[in-house]
Amino acid sequence: MSDWVRYSLLGLAVVAAAAVIIGHLRRHRVKVPLPRIPLPAGIARSVFGWLTLSITVATGTVGGLLWVLGWPKFPSSTSFTTTEILDLLKIGLAVVAGFGGVVLLAINFRKQRVAEAEHDLAIKRADREVTQGFNERFGTAAEQLAHASAAVRMAGVYAMAGLADDWADKRQVCVDVLCGYLRMPSDGENENLVSDAIMRIVRDRTTPRTFGFSDWPDTDFDFTDIEFTDLDLAGLSFGGTVTFDRSTFKGELTSFANTSFNGRLSCHGTTFSAKQTTFARAVIGGRLQFVGAEFETSKIDFSGMSLNGIGIDFYRSRFHDTEVDFSGLDIEVGGLDFTRCDFDRSDLDLSFLNTVVLQMFARLAIEDCRFTGGLLKLGDAGDPPRLASLRSTRFTETEIQGSAPWLDVRDIELIGTELPWTTSPPPDKPRPEV
Template identity: 25%
Template sequence: MAGALVSAAIAVTMWVMLAQTDSLHGAQRATARIDAIKTALTVGAGTGGAAALLLALRRQWLSEHTHIRQVASDQVAEFDASERRITELYTAATGQLGSDSPPVRLAGLYALERLAQDHSAHRQTVVEVYCSYLRMPFSPTPPASLPESELAGLSVSERAAASSAHQAARTVWEQERVVRITAQRILTQHLFTGVSHGPDPAWPLNPSPEEPKFWPGIDLDLTGAVLLDFEFAGRRVESATFERCRFVGGANFAYSEFIKHANFGGARFEEGSGHFMSAWFGLRAMFLGTDFGAKEAVFDGATFTGMTFFEGAVMGGGASFEAARALTDFNRSWGAVRQLPEGWTERALAADEVMPLLEQRFSRWPATNLPPGSEAWTLIVPESEGNARATSN
């Protein structure tokens, strides 16, 4: 192609310039013809150089686009291979959770944790697997042995068989208890914010930079789960459903943050108390029919920024809302309902009154607090105090 362009350029140039020599005679005509040939050759050389440059540019363009296509193809292949490896790891780990062997189930829990830590896009899926495992039926009390009245009529060998069966069942129960506590611990340790003010002491808090294992944006669904000595202090989630949960032993939600919804409807706190000191509740806090047991339900320093429901809540040991506060103008798109436990109400701050704080070591609010008479928040107080304040005003 380049040769053709050069030849055409020479031919055209020579034809044009030779045509211009027809009117000349003798030596002038010969000299003009020689000059025409030189010019045509010069033009041809220039055209050849331009053509060579164009060809080089075209080759470079083709090479670059071929490289780009190859890189894209390699990236797609690498992504597909990575997704296949993740799928294989996920399938193998979830298969381990169905094993009859407790060590194999524990290995599956740790394999899923490693997968989620390394691949953030799959964290919510892994969390849902953990939640599903914890929602599976489990009795918090060990299997009971046969009563002596039933053992009395058995032969020595039958009594030995019954004792052996009971011991085997007890071992299975204890092993499953260990697996479930491990699942709880792995799940909640990645929701820990570090209980740090961060650069800005205002709520909600930023995760501490010392917590690189924090998984943001997680939703929990532990509906109907049996949770053992549940430690959720300083944890943050987008939303959490603990509906109809059984909290056996302590249940610590101090400093926890529920950015959107927290549903404890129908939950039961057994052998311990519901501890929500300085907890943060976002769009909706639901404690409908929650049984807090015989111990005091602690909401000291808690913050309610949206709809709140305590209708039907059972508080056998009473409740404490010292220095608890509620946002006055919360998200109306979800309604405008705040129904506190029986015996508690909200009251506005007086013009010269400052919102009280818990002891500073128990409060995550800045020491400067709110300005006196702030209209943004109300204080949660016993109804008797609220009525007395209203009467005095």
């Protein structure tokens, strides 16, 4: 064995012996006078832990080496020369420096942890201050909306809209406040000006921008129990749920032309009494629900619509002297369902011209409906829907046009009405499987 190895092992043995002696003194509660270094409690614990770990590792390493070398005997101290003693002293100093490095690393590690904790606290403190500022703005805007002066209420509308732009986490709350204001009783012309300002804000924030996204994407709008006159929401994009339950549409024109509904449009108990209502070329990516709706408009235009979602459902809806135009409907995914609806002197156009609806999930269903007078127009051009049914429906003095042998007809009642085609498919054009 070389002298250098022996000296290294001797230095490690000295360190291990010192550790054993210190442990013995601590166990017997012997007070050893040590210099006091004023360290914070957290840093002191960290330093002591790292020192304990390093001593344990050094002791285990020395013991393992001695065991591998067969526990060799070291020469007596009198046999060391001056050069060898100096080498041993260097080894001892290197070991001490190593422990000093451990202490320094422990202190730096602790400081890093403290700095990170302070940084996290600073971020949380800043977030709380920002949230507090938003809450103060919300309270101020709400007070302005409740003010007696219409001018102050107008300022509150724009303040609440600006807060919704800045506070994405609570944007829905701000929008709900603005929509709720529309349901409040009107006190005259000035109140109408405030309501018109809210609707202008809605139109501006739902206008498609870059890549078709609006400023308020995925936001719900609740227009329940509101009366609209000449409502114009044409060309907008709604990503969330739009609710018109128990609302009334009046005036000359209610327009949803070219509007995109990526969420759900809910019209439960809604009354359409404007002279004309249009959903022409609208894009339906979610579901349109007309439940218990009343259609008293002279024409409701669904022509050229594109269904890419669940579809359009009419349930217990009533049509009075209304022309319902679904010509050119494009059903890629979803369907058009009429269930338990009443058509009183109303025309229903399902001609599906210039459309591609022969898809796996495209469907048309008319079930348990009542037609009194009017016209039902079924197209004989283009591709029929793959799932199409006419069931449990009564026709009274109704004109039916078009050839639709692809339609699954069952349990219908004809009073003063004739089908322009036979219910069995002609031999040269078999009915597609349903």
